[in-house]
Amino acid sequence: MSIVRQKNSWWLPPLVAGAGLLALWYAVVAIFKIPTYLLPMPHEVIAALWRERAALFPAALHTGGSALVGFLVAVLGGALVAITLASSRWLKAALYPWVLVVQMIPVVVLVPVFVIWFHAGLRSITAIAFMISFFPVVASTTMGLISTDRGLLELFTVLEATKTQEIFRLRLPYALPYFLSGVKIAATLAPIGAISGEFLAGTTPDSLGYLLLIYRSDPGKMPEVFAIALVACLLGFVFVGAVRWLSWVLLHQWHESERSGE
Amino acid sequence: MSALRAASVALESLGKRFPQGPAVLANVTLTAQPRDFVALIGPSGCGKTTLLRLLAGLTPPSAGAVTIDGLLAAEVRERLAFIFQEPTLLPWLTTRQNVELPLRLGKKLPDKQNGQVQELLKLVGLEPAAEQYPRQLSGGMKMRVSLARALLRQPGLLLLDEPFAALDEMTRNRLNEDLLRLREQTPFTAFFVTHSVSEAVFLSNRVLVLAANPGRIAGEIAVSAPYPRTAEWRESVDYQRLVTRATAMLRQTHAMP
Numbered sequence: 001m002s003i004v005r006q007k008n009s010w011w012l013p014p015l016v017a018g019a020g021l022l023a024l025w026y027a028v029v030a031i032f033k034i035p036t037y038l039l040p041m042p043h044e045v046i047a048a049l050w051r052e053r054a055a056l057f058p059a060a061l062h063t064g065g066s067a068l069v070g071f072l073v074a075v076l077g078g079a080l081v082a083i084t085l086a087s088s089r090w091l092k093a094a095l096y097p098w099v100l101v102v103q104m105i106p107v108v109v110l111v112p113v114f115v116i117w118f119h120a121g122l123r124s125i126t127a128i129a130f131m132i133s134f135f136p137v138v139a140s141t142t143m144g145l146i147s148t149d150r151g152l153l154e155l156f157t158v159l160e161a162t163k164t165q166e167i168f169r170l171r172l173p174y175a176l177p178y179f180l181s182g183v184k185i186a187a188t189l190a191p192i193g194a195i196s197g198e199f200l201a202g203t204t205p206d207s208l209g210y211l212l213l214i215y216r217s218d219p220g221k222m223p224e225v226f227a228i229a230l231v232a233c234l235l236g237f238v239f240v241g242a243v244r245w246l247s248w249v250l251l252h253q254w255h256e257s258e259r260s261g262e
Numbered sequence: 263m264s265a266l267r268a269a270s271v272a273l274e275s276l277g278k279r280f281p282q283g284p285a286v287l288a289n290v291t292l293t294a295q296p297r298d299f300v301a302l303i304g305p306s307g308c309g310k311t312t313l314l315r316l317l318a319g320l321t322p323p324s325a326g327a328v329t330i331d332g333l334l335a336a337e338v339r340e341r342l343a344f345i346f347q348e349p350t351l352l353p354w355l356t357t358r359q360n361v362e363l364p365l366r367l368g369k370k371l372p373d374k375q376n377g378q379v380q381e382l383l384k385l386v387g388l389e390p391a392a393e394q395y396p397r398q399l400s401g402g403m404k405m406r407v408s409l410a411r412a413l414l415r416q417p418g419l420l421l422l423d424e425p426f427a428a429l430d431e432m433t434r435n436r437l438n439e440d441l442l443r444l445r446e447q448t449p450f451t452a453f454f455v456t457h458s459v460s461e462a463v464f465l466s467n468r469v470l471v472l473a474a475n476p477g478r479i480a481g482e483i484a485v486s487a488p489y490p491r492t493a494e495w496r497e498s499v500d501y502q503r504l505v506t507r508a509t510a511m512l513r514q515t516h517a518m519p
Contacts, residue, residue, distance in 0.1 A: 108263050155344070158343070170352070221437045253395055254395045
């Protein structure tokens with residue numbers, strides 16, 4: 001208890017829990033005698049990761065690149081769309097439902113269409129990563145832009161601020177924490193979108209999704225499938241870690257969500 | 263601190279009615295001389311806050327007119343400052359930056375104004391907290407920032423909408439005393455909305471008691487005690503008598519139809 005409460009031991013509880021889960025994993029496999037082709041043991045996954053490093057490492061970079069481009073376009077595009085939607089009540093009422101509708105289209109349907117439109121390869125995968133991470137940015141940024149504190153808006157009126165000042169000095173900074181929480185969600189989704197796209201399109205060799213297609217067709221390669229899951233997790237951590245760092249840099253001095261000690 | 267003078271205010275048959283609603287204010291006529299400190303008290307729904315918003319030009323009147331130094335509120339915005347119920351600080355700016363906000367929004371930030379910001383921070387006792395962010399400040403400190411920001415504009419007319427209502431009594435009393443101390447240095451006319459009769463009597467030279475449905479002036483009590491008033495005045499018989507009188511008048515307006 002007292003160790004957990006110490007400031008610098010935030011890493012200890014997850015580490016202990018992780019070790020416990022690993023032990024449970026081994027125990028389950030051993031007790032129920034689960035064969036490797038159903039559930040490989042953790043050390044077999046690590047071994048597969050090492051064995052296939054020459055394929056997995058470039059694939060992770062490739063997938064990460066597609067996800068990154070899609071993510072960046074989604075963040076920029078999402079922010080611009082949100083600013084447009086928030087600029088007029090009419091525009092938001094007219095367009096927001098349609099943004100939602102587009103979001104409802106399953107990736108499985110998008111993939112073949114994008115492959116036809118953008119051809120197989122990086123561009124269609126990037127487009128999928130974009131589509132899947134676009135909406136959270138739009139939704140949370142729009143929310144942030146339209147929920148500007150009324151009192152602060154009136155203050156700006158009393159202080160005779162111009163419309164431009166109101167946008168850049170009040171509405172945008174006020175929406176920043178909302179925007180960043182949308183970006184955080186987008187960061188978790190973009191790599192998932194890219195891998196799903198690669199898997200479903202099956203047209204981009206040297207990518208994690210494509211390797212997954214190959215490995216899963218061989219029952220002996222279950223540890224490799226798990227190794228891909230591990231690499232995908234690491235990729236996701238890189239994305240989310242980068243955004244969390246950016247969020248901390250921008251907000252820790254003034255916003256409750258980034259207070260130290262959380 | 264300022265070469266500017268306090269504003270005179272005139273309300274002529276002022277009325278306010280929101281669309282499809284009953285009249286919030288009806289036929290309010292009032293003049294305030296420069297340096298008047300007018301406290302507005304009355305039951306909930308008597309239009310105190312609406313009256314203040316009309317003075318600030320935040321909402322247009324439905325009838326009658328508001329003039330400040332003979333001009334409409336919207337034309338003399340730079341002459342007035344508004345202190346809201348909430349401190350309304352920008353959370354991403356430090357204390358100093360928040361106080362400077364009116365300058366930052368203005369066209370220039372001349373160097374000589376920096377000395378003025380520093381002086382104001384000192385006056386409201388916030389110099390040690392100048393580089394802190396609002397979330398690090400107590401409620402009373404936030405209100406002091408709000409006060410300093412309002413005074414930076416050297417307003418001829420200061421409008422205060424229950425600014426200290428959320429604070430504990432000790433902090434509130436201290437801020438009341440500080441406000442009067444600041445009034446000695448910056449000449450302004452003030453309209454102060456409050457629910458607290460004792461606060462109204464302590465601060466103002468005129469207590470206006472409003473009645474509701476529709477909002478109107480039901481009575482006025484003159485407080486002739488000289489400024490600057492200090493905490494000691496609160497102990498005086500004179501003060502207690504005025505609080506009792508104002509409370510009685512307020513009770514009568516509650517009984518009004």
